[in-house]
Amino acid sequence: MIRMGRSRTEPQEPANSYSQQTQTAPYQAEPTASSPSRAVTDSEAMARDIKEGRLSGFVGHGTVLSGETNFQAMLRVDGQLVGSVSSETGTLIVGSNGQVDANVSVAAAVVNGVVNGDIIASERVQLGRTARVVGNIQAPRMIIEDGAIFEGMCSMLGARKAIEQQAIESARQAEEEESLFAESNAIEIATETDEDDDELVEAAKG
The missing domain is CATH 1.20.5 (Single alpha-helices involved in coiled-coils or other helix-helix interfaces)
Known part of the structure; x- marks a missing residue:
């Protein structure tokens, strides 16, 4: 079982595991006022977001994780995730190069990559123009952009x-x-x- 959430120990900056990952869709860092003369790296922004609870976990490009994944706030997948994904209040973000081969049960899902499995969201599901979903979707709100591919049944909870x-x-x-x-x-x-x-x-x- 893979559990992702806010760590009680403060993350070290920069995190080597993040710096070694290559991303075609880089994580957008939020501006910081603490050091305006110094650019904030992606790994530092991720470490800060993990510390503050905005990002529970990140699966980088080229990384494959298998098993049951539970997270709290936000999980971004730019690699491959196999198994099952669940979060009562969290948001799953699948990047344009990300692939999730699992059934997903979350509060919200934003898909720009590939999802092979059913998606159940208590709030909303958004499919970007590069999204490809093969499976059923259940959500009270859905946004499907032009170019997205969806093969399955949709139920508006x-x-x-x-x-x-x-x-x-x-x-x-x-x-x-x-x-x-x-x-x-x-x-x-x-x-x-x-x-x-x-x-x-x-x-x-x-």
């Missing part, structure tokens, strides 16, 4: 529930409007009856 809830709300609103209309008619009839009674009383007095 929560969509049926939302439609049923909308139907219930519409029926409830219709019942309320009908009830208000009936009450209005009853008041109008009662008013007309009172006016007729007053006219009869006046006629009797005359």
Whole structure:
């Protein structure tokens, strides 16, 4: 089992394992204000993101990992991952050269590479223009860019529930409007009856 998460010991900078990996789609480092005159390397940016909990793990180009992978915040795959991938609240990012041969169960998945397996996301799935997915997808939200290849079935989780809830709300609103209309008619009839009674009383007095 492969478990990825924030380490209790601070990562050393730079991390040699990251510096030896080559990436065609380099990790985008966030700007830092601590040393404006010095460029931040990819390995340093990754180490900082791991320390701060933004990046739980990274599978570099040319690296193959097999087994059950669990992570917390974010996992980026530019190599190959085989087995299963799961995270209750995390985001899986598959780079353009990345390949995941596994069933995926995460909060969100952003795919620009290859995924051979089913994807279940509790929040959303995004397929970039270089994505190729062979498997079924279940998610409440989906974004498929022009050029992406998707072979499988798609189920919008929560969509049926939302439609049923909308139907219930519409029926409830219709019942309320009908009830208000009936009450209005009853008041109008009662008013007309009172006016007729007053006219009869006046006629009797005359």
